Amino acid sequence: MDWDDLRVFLAVARAESLSGAGRSLKCDAATVGRRVGRLEEGLSTKLFLKSPQGYTLTDPGIRLLPHAEAMEQAMGLAEEEISGQAGKLTGQLRIGAPDGIANYLLPQICKRIAEENPELDLQIVALPRVFNLSKREADMAITVSRPTAGRLTVQKLADYQLHLAAHHSYLAAHPEIRSRADLKDHRIVGYISDMIFDKGLDYQSETGAERVALASNSVSVQMQMLRAGAGLGIVHDFALPFAPGVVTVLTEEVSLCRTFWLLRHADDRRSERLTRVAEMLGQGLRAEVARLEALAAQGLTISE
Incomplete structure (x- = not known):
């Protein structure tokens, strides 16, 4: 079984399309299709099913996948050894x-x-x-x-720490925050709830906020909202040195570790x-x- 053909097989399996595989392999989709066809002909079996959604593995393709991945790993290690690059970062x-x-x-x-x-x-x-x-x-x-x-x-x-924070201009223009209960009178900046892709990013339940008035799926956008004086939000402590004017509040009551x-x-x-x-x-x-x-x-x- 030719390693070059297996390399093409892996690219299609991962990209689920000939064009996507071609981009990763730096060749055109037609070439990828011919290489897949050659491999399937040599094995006398279909490895992919084509549908409007793309290319999906057949049962034989699923069985071949771990063997192709193992060969990919072995080839990578062999290249490191033969080229003398083992231990060198290139x-x-x-x-x-x-x-x-x-x-x-x-x-x-x-x-x-x-x-x-x-x-x-x-x-x-x-x-x-x-x-x-x-x-x-x-x-x-x-x-x-x-x-x-x-x-x-x-x-x-x-490990890293996160706290509730706001720009000093926002704090100066809004009611004083002395306890978590006071947050109900303030505008909260945070994540779009249905776009939270990792449970570790769900801060709303820990702050007790009932509503996120200004939301984004991006931490950087949230920080820019805070720098603009838009409201209060949970921020990484390590990001604060990059945000002049943004200061923490309720550090004892709202303190997160991730x-x-x-x-x-x-x-x-x-x-x-x-x-x-x-x-x-x-x-x-x-x-x-x-x-x-x-x-x-x-x-x-x-x-x-």
Whole structure:
């Protein structure tokens, strides 16, 4: 069985379309279709069913998938060894993450990793959803809830704190906030409830707010609302140094702790390259969270 044909098979299985597979393989859809046909002819079986929704695996295709993934992993490790790149950070690596960590933490951390590893290309994909590592949407992903299912390697990265906050201009123009009960008289900024993709992002129940008047699925948009003096919202302490004028309120009554988890596909656990990047991400993230939370505690901001 030809590895190149299996590589095409994996791309179609993950993209669920010939065009999507072609983009990842950097070739046209017609070529992908011919390669799939050649593989199916060689195996004397159909591996995909075509429908208006795309290409889905048949039962034989489902049975072939784990073997193709195992071969992909073996080929990757073999390339590292043969090329002498084992332990060296080179090539491209994609990290999927919620936009809070992607905006306020990963840029600094990835900058340091890139400076130490000039031949490594890092990509940060910030999307408000859970990444599918089985479809290779990313090499690793960061979440705020520990998954309980799937073939994953899960690593704790760091704990972080969140508090209720508002811009001083909003606080000056609205009734004083002395207890959680006073929040009913204030406009709340937060997530769109039916677009919360991770239970760790559901803050409303913990604040006791009955209504979110201004909502977005993006942490960055919520922060901009707060900076504009639009209302009160839950913010990451590590984001406060980037938001001059936004200050915490009710810190004793409303205090949340969450955890960042790093996810990798279980088949990648033998990759020294990915393991080293994971270690660097963990060390960098813990240090950066501690640095920024210390600045926030002192009421300091980051100068441009």
